[in-house]
Amino acid sequence: MNTIAKKQEGVDVSDSKGFVGGYLLYLLAAASDAASADFHARVRARGLKAPEWRILACLSDEDGQMVTQLAQLSLIEQSHLTKIVDQMAVKGLVKRRSDARDRRRVRVYLTDSGRLLGAELVEAARAHERSIVRQMRPGEAALLKEALKHIHALYRAGGGVPVALEETEETSR
Amino acid sequence: MNTIAKKQEGVDVSDSKGFVGGYLLYLLAAASDAASADFHARVRARGLKAPEWRILACLSDEDGQMVTQLAQLSLIEQSHLTKIVDQMAVKGLVKRRSDARDRRRVRVYLTDSGRLLGAELVEAARAHERSIVRQMRPGEAALLKEALKHIHALYRAGGGVPVALEETEETSR
DNA sequence: CGCAAGAATATGAATTCGCATGTTTCTGCC
């Protein structure tokens, strides 16, 4: 969903006895959506859509990445990223340049204004993150990040959690 | 992105010194995407799309929810949820019935086959979750879930983290 | 009662997204 929060009462799931309220993947998605939607309001205020911000952030970290690389990093599908880069190029935030060594590759560079806006939003993102972390218990955020990296790592480069190790519905028979 | 993982080498972000690799919202999105994409493969194998699975799961927890409620819970925007329910109704997984007390409301109920498929997938989801948790340190998963609920709670019913408490870029001047 | 306001859904047009595929450019090997 990931859009402007409607700020209603907000149904609380997590305290119920149902499955969903305690399901890891649900909690991940819910927390991610909620927190991101909040920041995306600020991104929109700057005239960007969420995916554009992600790209800007990734390029701020490392300028001149190739499209495929950038797509993986920014969690955007390749053909889609190509289209977003188009728009951003029109807006004057980035520019393409094909790699001299390997002309199949297209590298994406920030323009000056892209770099500026990126830096500004990264700073805002940092502040936003601090405002969240400040409301957690000391050390909780660090543990959280570690756990998230851990989960993410499980699926990188492996093609997912080894299926062989998974139980089947019949296992506990 | 949230689709079928391409099982490539997978660029590792988290070890880099950049901003993104340590940014909480990024880690949340990345972990959520990666883990969910894995399970969604199984959902697809059952002929469902990801959003349909979420709805099925929510209804399995509590049948007969109203559309708005269900939308919030399943993290799907309302008008979109309406359309998905349409399709699911065609597939014979759910059926609508307008609330007798308040005829503006439409309640969504599982059909028998919907309940069956839901139960099956919930079981698969539990197994999938176990396969993840098993690869974490003892207790890590519990801490993770608590932290996620915590974050989610920050944005429920409040209209987001109190902006007044947030720093501005100038604060640390 | 009769109405203004608001709540709950549905609908339609406009975007965004993702999959399949085409094109161009490398690479390894014969």
Next chain:
DNA sequence: GGCAGAAACATGCGAATTCATATTCTTGCG
């Protein structure tokens, strides 16, 4: 050198998603 095969992007198109708005029904109140 010349080719088969893979890699990296771009494109086309259909499906998914969103935003704004219409519709239907309820509620509180003058």
